[in-house]
Amino acid sequence: MSGSEFLNVSLPKGRLGETVLNMFCRAGLGADAERGDRRLIFENEDAGIRFFWVKPSDVTVYVERGAADIGVAGSDIIDEYSPDVYELLDLGMGKCRMCVAAPEGGTVNKNLRGRLTVATKFPETAVRYYRGLGRDIDIVKLNGSVEIAPLAGLSDVIVDIVETGTTLRENGLVVTETISAISARLIANKSSMKFKRERILAVTELLRGYCGD
């Protein structure tokens, strides 16, 4: 099968990606390649499907630029980067929340007049949220372990993903506001939706039967 006949799928490396790959397998679309190795591209030639195992925040880049026809990305990533793609399906998995959190017992978030310093991996999301509240903020863009920021005096609050709440709890932080609910979405490249439309819609329908499992 030549490269263009394959359906190229970008999946987020990590726990969500493993769950999604399992969903593709149950739908008969999985790759037969061993997943115990460090290979980042693997394919199921019979099914004509090839997977790219990429950083979660890069899935939308592959799909938007057409390197992948479809992909699975969290709605947190879609909201942050606003990629020019089609959203086909809410997979009902990878559920979590985008929240504002602050040190427990702190008063910082109650002072609505002060300029708030917000540490986050999601600056666009945070700016949009506070703009909606009419609140003036300073963004500190971080790449991970955001919970440390208010504890180290780098920020007043954080805007981050909360799944089980364990990371917040173990670091003495509490949720003060919920910004949005998050779940994994199947997305598609816009021109792939013209040229591989039947194929993509067939995969979407197959996956629909496994949503939320």
Ligand code: PRP
């Ligand atoms: C995410 C998120 C929180 C944590 C939330 O971080 O940014 O830190 O998971 O999960 P919990 O509510 O179940 O504790 P991730 O594991 O991606 O690591 P990072 O902070 O290095 O980005």
